[in-house]
């Protein structure tokens with residue numbers, strides 16, 4: 021079996037489904053390939069953040085039905101607490117939503133297919149090449165899918181990124197997290213900085229989030245830098261962490277004794293170590309390493325990048341890869357450049373982690389600091405309304421920039437993504453803004469190395 025499309029999107033999570041939706045609406049022939057049959061579960065804290073809700077609103081996708089979440093309690097290693105507010109932005113709402121991934125991802129997948137994307141169930145296994153470049157993938161079902169462009173939306177351990185040689189394994193900032201559901205009422209989401217022994221800060225954090233339909237989503241995640249073997253430490257630490265939650269009064273002992281299924285997953289954070297686009301391959305979401313290194317959020321970034329990659333492909337002929345890189349460099353790189361370097365430095369320094377955790381909850385008792393910290397660590401500075409919280413967040417950002425300007429992480433970015441010269445001077449100067457021919461697959465779409473347009477490609481059946 022062999023089929024030809026304009027674009028193959030490998031992975032039907034939030035990044036892939038949004039990319040496929042935008043491409044299908046633009047008139048592209050798009051295959052949405054996933055190894056799983058939907059609905060499928062995914063390890064997650066199940067919170068879609070404010071920017072993610074805004075992406076859905078901008079695309080006219082209904083907000084998922086779930087539980088609204090706003091402010092978050094942060095609990096330090098000594099039990100001291102600070103409340104992080106969640107303010108309305110100029111470009112995003114003042115809340116997120118708790119929704120299970122089984123429901124959310126399935127909803128997005130259905131919407132993409134309803135818009136015209138062709139759902140293909142199968143694992144992208146072997147890359148297919150033409151003239152030395154990736155031209156598609158052979159699936160586990162033996163089908164050859166070929167296209168002018170491939171979008172890798174296949175998560176943190178992306179096969180597409182690996183096959184296209186876009187991952188610098190020594191530089192990737194990995195995290196691993198495990199989640200379980202427990203029968204416990206949760207009023208406010210809580211994040212915990214934990215110490216396995218006094219002043220031995222755990223290199224990550226734990227959480228107790230309200231479940232979308234009652235109960236609690238409880239989990240623990242850690243950063244491992246480039247060492248993926250260290251991910252196993254989370255599973256080992258979880259029972260002791262649950263005991264700590266009971267002692268901290270955040271869980272009752274009955275709920276922790278209830279058996280429930282645990283699900284773990286990798287997070288690829290901070291953009292470092294992955295080239296997001298090259299040749300005919302664009303990576304989105306976790307495949308591109310877009311997870312926030314400070315707090316592990318990735319759904320919003322996945323959907324935003326899926327949209328951005330699709331719009332880059334729907335734009336003027338040629339330069340889709342450069343346009344996508346340019347947009348990432350404006351929207352995400354400044355934050356990741358700082359936070360990837362900070363995270364990379366902290367992991368492996370338990371005393372420093374313990375000190376930072378104590379400082380955050382102590383300073384966080386001031387409204388200005390907690391509000392500013394909330395804006396900064398949730399990557400909400402761009403679009404934050406003027407005021408004290410924005411000013412403090414901008415101060416954190418400038419301080420972070422100064423501290424991380426000469427790190428090896430900064431040098432890696434300079435040599436890769438940041439080195440792309442772009443026509444963009446500000447976030448507003450988007451190549452996808454009104455006036456471009458995005459959303460119209462008009463036979464002139466991006467084709468940097470050939471005079472044939474994507475719209476002229478043919479479907480070939482056996």
Ligand SMILES: Cc1cc2nc3c(=O)[nH]c(=O)nc-3n(C[C@H](O)[C@H](O)[C@H](O)COP(=O)(O)OP(=O)(O)OC[C@H]3O[C@@H](n4cnc5c(N)ncnc54)[C@H](O)[C@@H]3O)c2cc1C
Nearest residue numbers: 031033034035055064065066067144175285305306318319
């Ligand atoms: C425990 C945990 C808790 C988290 N909590 C949150 C949270 O509360 N909020 C938040 O915003 N983020 C959270 N994240 C991060 C978030 O889950 C990811 O950032 C998000 O899922 C990224 O979406 P994606 O579409 O890029 O990838 P995914 O959601 O991972 O989707 C990838 C898809 O690709 C498919 N696939 C993989 N390989 C192949 C292949 N070879 N062929 C075909 N299909 C393939 C998979 O089946 C999957 O459907 C958490 C992560 C973990 C591990």
